[in-house]
Amino acid sequence: PQTIYLKNYHEPEYLIETVDLNFILEAEYARVVSRLTITHNPDNKARNAALVLLGEELTLISIALNGVTLTTSQYKLNDESLTIADVPQNTTFTLAIENTINPKANSALEGLFVSNDMLCTQCEAQGFRKITYFLDRPDVMARFTTTLIADKTLYPVLLSNGNKVAQGELIDNRHWVTWEDPFKKPCYLFALVAGQLECIEDHFTTMSGRDITLKIFVEAHDIDKCAHAMQSLKNSMRWDEVTYGREYDLDLYMIVAVGHFNMGAMENKGLNVFNTKFVLARPDTATDMDYEHIEGVIGHEYFHNWTGNRITCRDWFQLSLKEGFTVFRDQEFTADQTSKAVKRIDDVNALRTRQFAEDAGPLAHPIRPEAYIEINNFYTLTVYEKGAEVVRMIRTLLGTENFHKGADLYFQRHDGQAVTCEHFVQAMEDASNKDLSQFRRWYSQAGTPVVKVEQTYDAAKQSLTLTLSQSIPGQKNAAVLHIPVKVALFSEDGTIMDASVVDTVAINNELTLELREQTQDFIFENVPGTPILSILRGFSAPVKLQMSQPLTELAFLLRHDNDSFNRWEAGQKLTASIIFELIDTIKQGKSLSIPEILIDSFKAILEQTSPDLSYLACLLSLPAENYLAEQMPVVDVEAIHHARQFVKRSLAAHLTEQISALYLQNHQQETGELNSAAIGKRRIKNLCLDYLSQLNTDDSHQLAHNQFANAKTMTDQIAALGSIVNSENPEKQACLQQFYQQWQDEALVIDKWFSIQASSTQPDTFTVVQSLLRHSAFDLKNPNRVRSLVGAFSQANPVHYHAKNGQGYQFLADQVIALNSLNPQVASRMVSALTQWRRFDKQRQDLMKQQLERIINTDNISKDVFEIASKSLA
Numbered sequence: 001p002q003t004i005y006l007k008n009y010h011e012p013e014y015l016i017e018t019v020d021l022n023f024i025l026e027a028e029y030a031r032v033v034s035r036l037t038i039t040h041n042p043d044n045k046a047r048n049a050a051l052v053l054l055g056e057e058l059t060l061i062s063i064a065l066n067g068v069t070l071t072t073s074q075y076k077l078n079d080e081s082l083t084i085a086d087v088p089q090n091t092t093f094t095l096a097i098e099n100t101i102n103p104k105a106n107s108a109l110e111g112l113f114v115s116n117d118m119l120c121t122q123c124e125a126q127g128f129r130k131i132t133y134f135l136d137r138p139d140v141m142a143r144f145t146t147t148l149i150a151d152k153t154l155y156p157v158l159l160s161n162g163n164k165v166a167q168g169e170l171i172d173n174r175h176w177v178t179w180e181d182p183f184k185k186p187c188y189l190f191a192l193v194a195g196q197l198e199c200i201e202d203h204f205t206t207m208s209g210r211d212i213t214l215k216i217f218v219e220a221h222d223i224d225k226c227a228h229a230m231q232s233l234k235n236s237m238r239w240d241e242v243t244y245g246r247e248y249d250l251d252l253y254m255i256v257a258v259g260h261f262n263m264g265a266m267e268n269k270g271l272n273v274f275n276t277k278f279v280l281a282r283p284d285t286a287t288d289m290d291y292e293h294i295e296g297v298i299g300h301e302y303f304h305n306w307t308g309n310r311i312t313c314r315d316w317f318q319l320s321l322k323e324g325f326t327v328f329r330d331q332e333f334t335a336d337q338t339s340k341a342v343k344r345i346d347d348v349n350a351l352r353t354r355q356f357a358e359d360a361g362p363l364a365h366p367i368r369p370e371a372y373i374e375i376n377n378f379y380t381l382t383v384y385e386k387g388a389e390v391v392r393m394i395r396t397l398l399g400t401e402n403f404h405k406g407a408d409l410y411f412q413r414h415d416g417q418a419v420t421c422e423h424f425v426q427a428m429e430d431a432s433n434k435d436l437s438q439f440r441r442w443y444s445q446a447g448t449p450v451v452k453v454e455q456t457y458d459a460a461k462q463s464l465t466l467t468l469s470q471s472i473p474g475q476k477n478a479a480v481l482h483i484p485v486k487v488a489l490f491s492e493d494g495t496i497m498d499a500s501v502v503d504t505v506a507i508n509n510e511l512t513l514e515l516r517e518q519t520q521d522f523i524f525e526n527v528p529g530t531p532i533l534s535i536l537r538g539f540s541a542p543v544k545l546q547m548s549q550p551l552t553e554l555a556f557l558l559r560h561d562n563d564s565f566n567r568w569e570a571g572q573k574l575t576a577s578i579i580f581e582l583i584d585t586i587k588q589g590k591s592l593s594i595p596e597i598l599i600d601s602f603k604a605i606l607e608q609t610s611p612d613l614s615y616l617a618c619l620l621s622l623p624a625e626n627y628l629a630e631q632m633p634v635v636d637v638e639a640i641h642h643a644r645q646f647v648k649r650s651l652a653a654h655l656t657e658q659i660s661a662l663y664l665q666n667h668q669q670e671t672g673e674l675n676s677a678a679i680g681k682r683r684i685k686n687l688c689l690d691y692l693s694q695l696n697t698d699d700s701h702q703l704a705h706n707q708f709a710n711a712k713t714m715t716d717q718i719a720a721l722g723s724i725v726n727s728e729n730p731e732k733q734a735c736l737q738q739f740y741q742q743w744q745d746e747a748l749v750i751d752k753w754f755s756i757q758a759s760s761t762q763p764d765t766f767t768v769v770q771s772l773l774r775h776s777a778f779d780l781k782n783p784n785r786v787r788s789l790v791g792a793f794s795q796a797n798p799v800h801y802h803a804k805n806g807q808g809y810q811f812l813a814d815q816v817i818a819l820n821s822l823n824p825q826v827a828s829r830m831v832s833a834l835t836q837w838r839r840f841d842k843q844r845q846d847l848m849k850q851q852l853e854r855i856i857n858t859d860n861i862s863k864d865v866f867e868i869a870s871k872s873l874a
């Protein structure tokens with residue numbers, strides 16, 4: 001397969017001004033007529049270039065240039081493109097192309113495909129070429145008119161981008177609808193949907209007083225699960241007006257939920273297509289987390305209308321331009337709607353467990369990659385989440401006010417254009433006068449920087465010297481980055497010191513240091529005593545800190561730090577260092593004991609009251625196994641699991657009384673409401689239940705079973721089921737069966753049923769997973785189902801997936817090979833659990849490599865899977 005390089009980018013030779021699409025739609029046969037008006041691109045100096053339209057898996061019927069049908073000698077056709085050597089250079093010309101496709105046979109879910117009985121599209125990144133021949137690249141922006149023709153009974157609803165401008169009836173029970181999108185757009189934002197859909201409708205009045213019609217389309221049986229998505233949409237629209245001054249531009253905004261979808265959702269202009277997972281919610285079917293994610297993804301796709309659609313990417317290497325910025329926007333939106341402290345912790349947790357691993361592994365790439373084989377493989381945590389952190393750092397360096405001036409300038413300069421990351425940074429720089437030349441390296445440098453911290457206190461001078469140095473392990477000739485490091489100093493009595501550093505602004509005694517050298521000293525004046533350092537507050541940069549801090553200081557910060565992130569972080573570090581000591585003890589074969597300092601710290605938190613119970617729950621949560629693994633030179637899955645379980649069980653045993661009390665206090669009067677107070681109560685209560693179920697007593701089993709049987713919400717029901725499945729609860733089988741019976745018609749709930757079993761740490765899990773693969777409800781063609789079984793087992797169950805005998809690896813490779821021919825995108829996502837093989841012991845390394853090699857040697861290996869598997873072996 002061919003590698004595509006950023007350095008080879010060149011302007012398109014031709015531009016498409018208008019696209020007139022005509023579809024005759026049937027499940028197994030769709031006929032597409034595309035009429036294009038094309039001109040030579042004046043910005044491209046080359047003349048007389050052939051016109052190369054991209055197209056895959058299409059059956060061509062005819063082509064006409066300016067109304068004259070071309071003979072087969074006038075064009076060349078291969079698997080990927082249609083080339084016409086001779087086209088007019090000085091005038092606009094029209095091309096009419098007719099081709100057919102088979103949506104039903106499209107299990108890759110790219111282009112036009114069938115989900116249940118509806119027809120829908122997914123064109124980002126390169127799906128449009130599976131619909132018709134086109135200049136399928138984001139810097140070709142055109143005005144689209146789309147007419148859909150289909151059977152009235154099978155497809156009563158016919159949707160596309162923009163506004164409905166005409167409709168009518170045909171003979172043979174068929175009807176047609178014409179849609180017109182007044183905004184120029186790249187073809188990756190094209191969408192169509194046809195099906196038997198119901199919709200809920202609402203309205204939004206924009207800041208300039210325009211009335212927007214909002215519609216959410218779903219299958220009939222889901223119509224009672226759309227209210228939250230609609231409210232989320234209205235919240236998003238208001239937030240973008242208030243925060244960024246951005247108003248919606250069309251008169252209609254539509255969202256369609258589909259059950260088969262490779263990703264989360266897609267921002268097609270005026271017609272978002274969503275994975276049902278990010279639309280459907282009712283308190284008894286969706287958890288509080290699901291509710292939060294729905295609001296976040298609805299926000300994300302809505303925010304794309306400005307950061308993605310009005311201003312799009314010049315080429316796919318610039319993907320983070322729209323995704324990083326839009327993730328940053330949706331993170332801030334969620335933070336404003338929920339708890340800022342908890343949202344930051346959740347995001348950093350995800351970044352550090354998953355993106356850091358990606359950035360340290362064989363597939364590490366900068367947020368603006370320089371080469372790819374298959375662009376679908378670059379919709380990564382790096383491009384999205386690290387991309388968002390880079391935007392966040394720009395805001396930290398510029399200050400909020402200048403950051404918004406920069407955003408305004410960016411919107412004003414580039415509206416209607418396809419641009420690069422550089423344009424974004426330039427606008428930020430121009431609006432603020434802040435020099436970002438060194439900062440730009442974040443766009444081209446892969447790897448997570450390590451920042452080493454050393455401190456020397458001079459009592460005579462009352463000064464503290466902080467020496468910070470940076471490096472990026474595993475990256476040759478790593479660039480020296482510009483890193484904002486937020487710091488505060490605490491006195492022993494828990495108050496924050498009023499210290500200063502030359503040329504550094506302090507806000508409420510918090511200083512933002514700008515690390516720009518390999519090694520740099522920062523001198524704090526006016527430091528009355530040896531301070532306790534709170535550093536990288538708010539996680540001000542996506543880096544790993546290297547600093548020795550005694551457990552007593554961590555316990556101190558866990559009590560006193562006024563930065564909610566760092567207070568939590570102190571607890572995580574405290575717990576992690578104790579777990580690592582226990583891991584050493586396990587390796588020496590000695591017996592384990594739990595240090596007093598940990599019990600005391602947890603006891604103090606348990607006895608606290610807080611208006612933000614979700615935050616309190618974060619403080620009481622142990623670092624995840626994957627996060628601990630991240631920090632070990634050679635991952636020892638078993639030792640990590642045992643040490644962590646030991647801590648959990650010990651805390652539960654020593655603090656049973658406090659944990660039970662907290663459970664009861666928050667369980668009584670469970671109302672099933674969805675406000676943040678009620679959500680906080682459930683979050684802490686269910687964490688308590690999880691601790692208590694470690695005890696495996698009759699009482700704890702009873703508690704979980706009662707909650708399961710009487711749950712008012714899915715949050716409570718699934719949390720109880722999780723505790724039951726992960727313990728020796730005698731009611732396990734009965735509960736699992738009952739849950740299945742109760743929810744067998746709700747696909748998203750059954751996904752939970754699969755994943756809870758696939759991620760169980762109980763000894764029989766592998767056998768259970770194998771039998772679930774043969775369950776009548778399992779379907780390799782449904783990405784959500786695959787993620788809930790194969791994904792959960794390989795990504796969220798380290799002890800069983802990494803079983804010493806390699807059965808987990810073999811299982812995964814079998815599924816990847818089966819998926820390779822059905823859905824390459826999903827197959828390649830699943831391979832990721834094999835790519836980290838270098839992190840394990842020799843025996844596991846060999847077993848994982850064997851499976852990777854087996855995958856690469858599969859007949860007809862897709863580009864997607866080949867790229868991930870081969871790069872991870874290289």
Ligand code: LEU
Nearest residue numbers: 124125263265266267379
């Ligand atoms: N642009 C989409 C998003 O919002 C991703 C796409 C590939 C479905 O993340």
